[in-house]
Amino acid sequence: MMNDQKPNADVASRRHLLKLGAMAAPAVITLAPASARAAASVLNCRVPFPDNVDSNGNACATPTPAGGGGNGGGPPPWAGGPGGNPNPGGGQGGQGGSGGDQNQPICYPGPGADMPAVDADALQKAILLQDDGGSSFDGQMAAYQKYLARVKSQQLEGSSCLMSIELAGR
Amino acid sequence: MSLAFQSFLRRDCTVRRVDDLFLVFFRPSGQTHMLPVTSMALLDALDETPLAVADIPAALAARYDTEAEVGAEAVVERLLRELEEVGLVEQVPMGRVPEEPVNGGVTA
Amino acid sequence: MAFAGLSSGGRSGRSMTVRIGPIQYRLTSPLGRLWDELAHLYREYPQNDPQHCPEYEVRVAPTSWWRRFVRSQINIRADVMGPFAPLPATLGQVAFEMGMNYQLVMGLNRYLSLHASSVERDGECVIFSAESGSGKSTLAAGLAYGGWRLLGDEFAFIEPGTGLALPYPRPVSLKNQAIDVMAELAPAERFSRRYHGTPKGTLCYLLPPAESIARMDEPARPRCVVFPKFIPDSTPAIRLIRKPEAHILLVASSTNYQTLGEAGFLAMADLLDACPAYEITYPSMEAARALVEQIWQHSGEMRQKAQAAHG
Numbered sequence: 387m388m389n390d391q392k393p394n395a396d397v398a399s400r401r402h403l404l405k406l407g408a409m410a411a412p413a414v415i416t417l418a419p420a421s422a423r424a425a426a427s428v429l430n431c432r433v434p435f436p437d438n439v440d441s442n443g444n445a446c447a448t449p450t451p452a453g454g455g456g457n458g459g460g461p462p463p464w465a466g467g468p469g470g471n472p473n474p475g476g477g478q479g480g481q482g483g484s485g486g487d488q489n490q491p492i493c494y495p496g497p498g499a500d501m502p503a504v505d506a507d508a509l510q511k512a513i514l515l516q517d518d519g520g521s522s523f524d525g526q527m528a529a530y531q532k533y534l535a536r537v538k539s540q541q542l543e544g545s546s547c548l549m550s551i552e553l554a555g556r
Numbered sequence: 557m558s559l560a561f562q563s564f565l566r567r568d569c570t571v572r573r574v575d576d577l578f579l580v581f582f583r584p585s586g587q588t589h590m591l592p593v594t595s596m597a598l599l600d601a602l603d604e605t606p607l608a609v610a611d612i613p614a615a616l617a618a619r620y621d622t623e624a625e626v627g628a629e630a631v632v633e634r635l636l637r638e639l640e641e642v643g644l645v646e647q648v649p650m651g652r653v654p655e656e657p658v659n660g661g662v663t664a
Numbered sequence: 665m666a667f668a669g670l671s672s673g674g675r676s677g678r679s680m681t682v683r684i685g686p687i688q689y690r691l692t693s694p695l696g697r698l699w700d701e702l703a704h705l706y707r708e709y710p711q712n713d714p715q716h717c718p719e720y721e722v723r724v725a726p727t728s729w730w731r732r733f734v735r736s737q738i739n740i741r742a743d744v745m746g747p748f749a750p751l752p753a754t755l756g757q758v759a760f761e762m763g764m765n766y767q768l769v770m771g772l773n774r775y776l777s778l779h780a781s782s783v784e785r786d787g788e789c790v791i792f793s794a795e796s797g798s799g800k801s802t803l804a805a806g807l808a809y810g811g812w813r814l815l816g817d818e819f820a821f822i823e824p825g826t827g828l829a830l831p832y833p834r835p836v837s838l839k840n841q842a843i844d845v846m847a848e849l850a851p852a853e854r855f856s857r858r859y860h861g862t863p864k865g866t867l868c869y870l871l872p873p874a875e876s877i878a879r880m881d882e883p884a885r886p887r888c889v890v891f892p893k894f895i896p897d898s899t900p901a902i903r904l905i906r907k908p909e910a911h912i913l914l915v916a917s918s919t920n921y922q923t924l925g926e927a928g929f930l931a932m933a934d935l936l937d938a939c940p941a942y943e944i945t946y947p948s949m950e951a952a953r954a955l956v957e958q959i960w961q962h963s964g965e966m967r968q969k970a971q972a973a974h975g
Binding site: 583590 | 906907908911912915921922925926929930933936937
């Protein structure tokens with residue numbers, strides 16, 4: 387439905403039409419929300435996330451535990467796992483290394499079994515919120531960002547989705 | 557059979573004027589477009605009847621009580637291509653009866 | 665005014681509902697220390713009000729049973745799920761804030777949502793639209809502690825039909841130097857503790873002035889839209905922005921413009937019909953406050969001229 391904004395009586399429109407032959411401006415500009423929500427509904431793409439990601443951005447099998455014991459709970463299911471012997475001085479608080487082999491990259495747990503892949507829209511929003519300081523954790527965030535960078539650079543599954551998000555978001 | 561173009565401005569669009577431009581909400585795609593007055597005039601002219609490209613400059617000139625320009629047809633072609641990409645105009649074979657509007661009153 | 669009636673919750677955790685403007689959340693956690701932080705931060709917000717239904721639930725809990733004790737980690741479970749990765753338990757409050765934000769960004773389509781802050785005076789408001797990290801939250805906080813009422817620091821909600829801006833005066837999220845700036849302007853007891861070790865540095869939450877919270881049910885009529893840019897050592901400046909440019913910028917800032925379809929189109933068109941738009945560059949909070957006063961005057965004059973012209 388057109389409202390009463392018809393240009394018929396518009397003096398300016400006659401002037402513009404007189405210059406029709408010289409017109410070089412675009413005929414139409416489409417307004418785009420920064421959010422990928424609109425684009426995502428068209429793209430409908432997903433980026434798979436591995437269960438766990440290490441500090442180099444690779445998928446890893448088992449999250450690296452901290453030192454054993456902690457304060458009060460039972461021992462973790464895999465005491466003395468890939469990080470080497472449990473560090474008696476370790477325990478809860480902070481994201482420090484396993485106390486074992488310093489060359490082993492730390493393996494961080496992923497978003498969880500119920501989030502094996504995320505769609506473009508959710509990923510864009512989560513990244514925007516994390517950029518806003520709304521989410522914050524040392525190591526894990528860096529690990530995930532490295533994973534996403536690898537997806538793009540090695541053109542792994544989800545790379546075109548990620549690149550589309552970036553295009554849609556600009 | 558030559559091709560003509562038409563728009564469904566009244567059926568499919570909500571329009572608001574902003575300074576010397578027009579904001580057009582196009583319901584079939586849910587997108588918002590910003591159009592200069594020339595594009596708007598084109599959509600308006602095509603809303604009433606499908607027109608062959610060659611006839612559009614003269615139709616616009618008559619509508620706005622001015623003279624058709626030399627070279628206007630090429631400009632009109634370019635405008636139509638851009639408008640067609642976003643769905644604001646569509647091609648129809650000449651001689652075809654304009655579509656009966658379907659229920660355009662679908663609320664968002 | 666906090667209600668003490670928090671359920672003990674048993675093993676599944678303690679739970680409360682809290683309302684911020686038109687949005688009511690259910691917030692749940694089994695972690696006692698996190699619970700105390702949460703309850704303290706929201707002590708002045710309406711809680712457990714049976715007249716309002718909670719619209720979104722956010723739960724912050726250990727990732728697994730042993731994560732309560734070893735390298736404590738929590739994750740977020742919410743009605744609207746995102747790719748939330750686990751966080752250290754020390755950042756549990758940050759997890760709640762992120763989860764609460766996410767519910768609105770992805771799940772609230774009753775209003776036109778703008779990524780913007782806003783402040784109110786005499787029933788009218790200024791809307792500050794800017795990218796993340798640009799300082800719009802700090803600006804709003806500085807104005808709120810300078811005599812304005814805070815409507816919101818993260819979202820501006822425009823009600824389709826009425827065009828009113830609805831308050832969402834949540835605790836303001838501040839980062840790094842912004843914390844120090846606001847520490848000069850707001851009482852110490854209004855600040856949460858600092859959350860260190862984030863990729864963006866240190867985070868802190870600042871409660872808005874008590875009046876901003878108490879008046880969370882009072883909407884405001886938008887008076888002007890401002891696109892602020894903080895540039896250290898710059899000369900304060902104001903530029904009136906043409907409406908087509910303002911449309912492009914504001915649509916880009918909306919998280920749900922396209923989802924709302926024609927309702928969003930009309931709400932945005934009405935907003936910018938009524939409101940002049942400005943860009944400001946400012947080097948300090950003091951300069952920003954002065955620029956906003958100028959804009960307030962100017963936009964008021966423009967309104968009067970427009971009303972006189974249309975009779």
